[in-house]
Amino acid sequence: MSRPSRRTDRLSVSILLLLALAFPAAARAQAAKADPLPSWNDTPVKQAIIGFVTRVTTEGGPDFLPVEHRIAVFDNDGTLWQEKPAVQGAFLVERVRELAAKDPSIKQRQPFKAVLEGDVDTLMEGGEKALMELFAATHANMPQEQFQAEVHQFLREARHPKLGVPYTKLAYPPMLELLRYLRDNGFQTWISSGGGIDFMRVFSEELYGIPPQQVIGSSLEEKFEQHGGRDVLWREPRVDHVNDKEGKPVGNDLHIGRSPVFVAGNVRSGGDIAMLSASQQRLGPSFQLLINHDDARREFAYQEKDGASLRAAKEGGWNVVSMRDDWKRVFAY
Amino acid sequence: MSRPSRRTDRLSVSILLLLALAFPAAARAQAAKADPLPSWNDTPVKQAIIGFVTRVTTEGGPDFLPVEHRIAVFDNDGTLWQEKPAVQGAFLVERVRELAAKDPSIKQRQPFKAVLEGDVDTLMEGGEKALMELFAATHANMPQEQFQAEVHQFLREARHPKLGVPYTKLAYPPMLELLRYLRDNGFQTWISSGGGIDFMRVFSEELYGIPPQQVIGSSLEEKFEQHGGRDVLWREPRVDHVNDKEGKPVGNDLHIGRSPVFVAGNVRSGGDIAMLSASQQRLGPSFQLLINHDDARREFAYQEKDGASLRAAKEGGWNVVSMRDDWKRVFAY
Structure with a gap:
């Protein structure tokens, strides 16, 4: 009776292998x-x-x-x-810094000045208009692929201010x-x-x-x-x-x-x-x-x-x- | 040499079965x-x-x-x-007919009158304003689920005017x-x-x-x-x-x-x-x-x-x- 039994064993292994290959998600779930x-x-x-x-x-x-x-x-x-911080907020601040490096005059212009100085009160006073101005300067007026390339670069380089990791x-x-x-x-x-x-x-x-x-x-x-x-x-x-x-x-x-x-x-x-x-x-x-x-x-x-x-x-x-x-x-x- | 050969055959069949189960899309594509x-x-x-x-x-x-x-x-x-015709256009006309059945006064009101009479010229004259009025009356001012239930019913009942099938x-x-x-x-x-x-x-x-x-x-x-x-x-x-x-x-x-x-x-x-x-x-x-x-x-x-x-x-x-x-x-x- 050893032969049928070996055959049965081999069959079970085959079926398991088959199932694992046929239903990888189910197999993973099972594991x-x-x-x-x-x-x-x-x-x-x-x-x-x-x-x-x-x-x-x-x-x-x-x-x-x-x-x-x-x-x-x-x-x-x-x-x-x-x-x-909110990661997209950190991206916005970083973008304003880059803009200021290229064009120092914006360091004196609101709402950019407030962002660079971390002056939340002034930002809040600016309300929706200030916020849209910031988004326009950092998120808009460019092709989609350029924006996404900038986000990609930011994520590669930026570090969490307290935790120090990307x-x-x-x-x-x-x-x-x-x-x-x-x-x-x-x-x-x-x-x-x-x-x-x-x-x-x-x-x-x-x-x-x-x-x-x-x-x-x-x-x-x-x-x-x-x-x-x-x-x-x-x-x-x-x-x-x-x-x-x-x-x-x-x-x-x-x-x-x-x-x-x-x-x-x-x-x-x-x-x-x-x-x-x-x-x-x-x-x-x-x-x-x-x-x-x-x-x-x-x-x-x-x-x-x-x-x-x-x-x-x-x-x-x-x-x-x-x-x-x-x-x-x-x-x- | 018959045994190895049979074994090889069985192996091939197993592999094919395995592949068919493992990659149903590929197997269908193959078929x-x-x-x-x-x-x-x-x-x-x-x-x-x-x-x-x-x-x-x-x-x-x-x-x-x-x-x-x-x-x-x-x-x-x-x-x-x-x-x-455009199927959604046919739906719009059918909805206007149903509205007119409930409230006959709209038969005399534009742009509904033009829709009911198939008066394309008047509709064109009405321009975007007329079109939005029609959409508002037939597609809007209701919950999403009600709108989709109405579309569902239309598709079940309507027939193509020339071809006579749904x-x-x-x-x-x-x-x-x-x-x-x-x-x-x-x-x-x-x-x-x-x-x-x-x-x-x-x-x-x-x-x-x-x-x-x-x-x-x-x-x-x-x-x-x-x-x-x-x-x-x-x-x-x-x-x-x-x-x-x-x-x-x-x-x-x-x-x-x-x-x-x-x-x-x-x-x-x-x-x-x-x-x-x-x-x-x-x-x-x-x-x-x-x-x-x-x-x-x-x-x-x-x-x-x-x-x-x-x-x-x-x-x-x-x-x-x-x-x-x-x-x-x-x-x-």
Whole structure:
């Protein structure tokens, strides 16, 4: 009876190999089953995430979601990477410095003077007009490819002022694991951020595995027109869309066209409340994750002035992440 | 020597089975190799399509494209399905009829009267103001989900005035085969149309296999706000983006964020020239397809007033499809 048994063994190995090759995602998921989220402590939030993903991927179960409905949307600043300082803000300051090096006269002109001197009060007084002037000088009046080349260079050279490492080293490992875990379970992962769509697209694929077509953000108007003898996508100094607060469900609908099922944001400005609560209105299962920056030792502890995000989380029964208690580690560097 | 030989045979079969399971897309492509585009005549256009796809998917070849760069963009009206009449125009007329049935007074009011009487001259005189009034009455001032439910119902009930079949039966089989062929070769297929983004998303997935997040079109402004006691995506009676002519490369950049490699449009209004020529500016290989409606017998023969699309095709060396000569069949019904 040794021969059939050997044959059976060989058959099992072949089938396993076959399965591994045929369904790499499933095989990875299987391998990771011991712990798909190793940087998370074993707290109720982690259990809720795994429970939800298991429910919506269990065929025949009451909450099963066909793969085309598995859309997960993440805020970026403060949700996927640190936001003190906001990286796009640091880019803007750096660009103003470069402009001042080329043309020293702008050191005496507002709102540039205020930026160079870190004079927040004067900037605030300038209001929206000052802000648009800064965006026009640093983000607009150039072809799209030039802008993105400048962002690329900035990300390569710039360092976080306190932590001393490149900004792209400051993504949160627990969230990178969560993105991968969702993708391994058939989710399409998206970013929906108040940050600039063209700014984020420079690094989203390499850093998060999120391709440019799955990034939603604020945008300037663009025109396709002749500049320098050829047609280019020209960045106009006018705001097209502000992807923050009530603008987020609008941006999500424009880009996705179907309601996200898994939505994650963070506490700071209330910017994610609208998209988190919008996702709860869909028929069928949904999951809301809100990250609370309460880890002064490993990151920064900061709160929201009016506490609106945490209040909304309580009312909606959302899952609140305490970075201090729920995460084993905050940064990888 | 019979045993090793049998073993080799078994090994070959196993490897083939393994490959088929491991790479279903490749296996399908292999199976279809005899003829991936059976509804196309064996003319230079078909050969050019297959030659291009083979080149950009040949690993190690000079034109090889990593899968994330394989983006294909198709116009919709006149490229993927018939456009006489424009289906969204037929929807608008039907909606005006329904409004008139509920409120007969609008039969005497312009621009509704002109629509109901098919009085194109009066409509033209009304210009943009009249058009926006019609869009506001039929496409706006309601929640997104209500609008899409109305489109869904229209598509179920309406019939083409001459051909007598539902509009969704009037997609072109050669183009459906092309979409499938590109997807089988790792391309992500997109629509970029002057039509309404939310209109097309109702049928794009079922008809073309193109999910809503890969549809780009014209849009009205939207707001996320309270109506009837809950937050909804509300369609405002104001144009947000016109995805036609120079608006197409802009819409493509906003939604995709990377230059399409394969772009298809059609002759009628010059609406696709900008996105076709924009795709030629990318570094590396690209393919431009322009469909000419020259088949009076099987569809409709129509030309462009100024001939700009065919002229641009000649200058750019684009591939022009003669529906009469290059397609074995035009409709499936």
